[in-house]
Amino acid sequence: MQLSHKGSIAAALAGATCALLGQSQAHAETDSSVLKDWKFDTAILYYGETDRVSLAEGVVSATKTNSDDSIFNVKLVLDTLTGASANGAVAQPTVQTFSRPSGKDSYQVAAGDTPLDDTFHDTRVQVAASWMQPFADTWRGTAGFNVSREYDYMSLGVNGLLEKDLFQRNTTLSAGLSYQFDSIDPVGGKPTPLSSMMVPADDDYDDEFEGEDDDHGAKNGSDDKTTLDMLFGVTQVINRRMLMQFNYGLSIVDGYTTDPYKVLSVINTNGVTQDIVYENRPDSRTKHSFFWQTKYALDNGVVDVSYRYATDDWEIDSHTIDSRLRFNLSGNSYIQPHIRYYQQSAADFYQPYLNQSADLPMYASADYRVGEMTAYTVGLKYGRTLENGHEWAVRAEYYQQDPKNAGFEQPGVLADLDLYPSVKAVILQFNYHF
Amino acid sequence: MKRKLVYVSVIVALSQLGGCASLGVQPWERDLLAKDEMALGAEGVDLGLDDHIYFSKEATSGGRSFAGGGCGCN
Structure with a gap:
């Protein structure tokens, strides 16, 4: 996540991708023997949510098959994300003010609206490579690595x-192992768990708020998992x-799994927010x-x-x-409808808000992504093979998430507010294979 | 109930694999299976892009491949 450089990173990404594509094609034309x-x-993919996050992503994956049937693959992914993301607080019948992650600015959310933090702006670069080696006639071994870097996050x-x-x-058995190290350096520092979010005053944050932040030390440092x-x-x-x-997959995560930018509202018996705390x-x-x-x-x-x-x-x-x-329309074209349905139950520490009258729990998150939800995707892809053997395809999809109330009350003023709004997104993608 | 569902899923899957040795085809019967679009990882770029989206927006990841970490997704 990044707080500045709101320039045309999407354009730069598109340009970089095109340059890569163009370069590869140029090479293919001038020196086909090397690349045969x-x-x-x-x-190139575009993902856009209504009123929320949008993402542009470019991928170049190059694969070389050697004479001994070993395969080398290298993949470069660039993406840029911008827009607003639900911060976890509940809607209120009045205007709400929140601190931006840096702690040096604030944003307001209109009465009745789901609080969205529109600070998010991020560019990610990922490189992955793998080598697959056949041996002893019926065995294959693959080794790979990946590196991913974004403004506040690094993964190896x-x-x-x-x-x-x-x-x-006719039968293939496989066993795989992966080890990932992720490091996060949150903008404004890592918040102390369940500590109050301090909102800078419009006029005097320069001298007073920063001093307050230092005194309390509510946000500090980085972490990893x-x-x-x-x-x-x-x-x-x-x-x-x-x-x-x-x-069958087993995944063991150890370390910092908290989202440092997500908060919870602490409400009174009438559903009115009294405090905002970090999850x-x-x-x-x-x-x-x-x-x-x-x-x-x-x-x-198929x-x-x-x-x-x-x-x-x-x-x-x-x-x-x-x-x-997949339905083949002819020898060189096809259409492919896609349907996906997803359903998840809530994490045991998920709660849409905290009650002021109750003791603070050890763990709490109001992030709808760990709450109860269903989601579906419907899409259509069309692909065509050209006379030179190259292939292109285009796909358009619609993705909708419907968070559910996992049995929590909506006291007082919350009764008439939508605490579980749907998230709607479109996905557009263009592929080229050569 | 959920545990039962897991056990039933596993038993169903294993029962399908039980007759592995008698299933399958001869090498000369692989004309359809050998097509690119019949590979399990066909459209790998699409699957990778989808994994990134759903990893970012949902609580579960992996299954087809490693669940991994890899982004501080908003």
Whole structure:
């Protein structure tokens, strides 16, 4: 997250992506012998929420297959995010004032509106590379790393995957390990858990507010977390048309999982906000996921259906069904409808607000993303193969999140306010493969 | 109830894999499975972009691949 440089980063990103694409194409034309073993997958994506966040993202993925069937892949991702994000506080029948993350400025939210922090502006660069090496006829080993950097966040990771083919390559067993180190350096410092947000006064923050901040030390420093993932899978060819995969994943997160920019409202018995405090989440999380996918070849297309069940010790259980149905319109074009449905239960520390009369809990978050919610995506993709073998595709999708009330009361003035507004987004993407 | 659902899911999945040795095809029957669009990771760029969006907006990630960390998502 960044507080300045509100220039045309989206334009710069688009330019950079185009430059990369153009450069690659130019190379392909002038020196095809060098790149004949390389394949490039490129994409530009726009994600835009109504009145909230928008994201532009560019991807260039280059893959080289060597003579011994080993495969090298390198992927560059650039994205820029801007717009407003729910800060976690409840709507009120009056105007509310919040501190920006820097602590040096404030913003106001109109009566009846869900408080959104419009400070967010971020650019992220990610580089990932992997090498897959076949050996001993039926084994494959893959090793990879990834680095991701944004204004207040850095992530470093390494991963490895071992695969073994059995029964004339009809069955493949796989086991993978990934270790990720993430470091966060929040704008304005890391807030003390459940401490009050101090709102700078319009006139005198220069001398008084900053002094106050130093005295209380409510926001200070950075933090980090590690994520250890294990993934075990079985892939099975069922018959000439169908194959199936089943994965079990274990993910152990240790460290700072709190969102330093999210807050909770502390309300009185009439639902009126008395204080705003920073959230606090447990410093560990253990997740289990069960993933099943089937692909079925039609005479003129492919059916792709997957289901994921995930559960964790934050008591978040989720179900995800994802399906893509590809219909070939001709030998060189297709359309592909996409439907996804997602449902999650609330974390055990989720609450939309805190009661002034109750003791402060150890952990609390009003972030709707760890609350009860359903979401769906519907989309359509059209793809075409050109005469030179290059492929392009375009996809348009609609994504809607519907947060739910997980059984919390809405006392007093909150009764008539929408505490669980839907989030609606469009996704537009263009792909080019050569 | 939720635990039961997990067990049922696992049993159903395992029962489908139970006959692995008798399933499958001969090498010359792979004409359809060998198509690019039949690869499990086909459209990898799309899947990666989707993973980033849903990782940022929902509480669950991974399953198909590593859940990972990787962004301070707003």
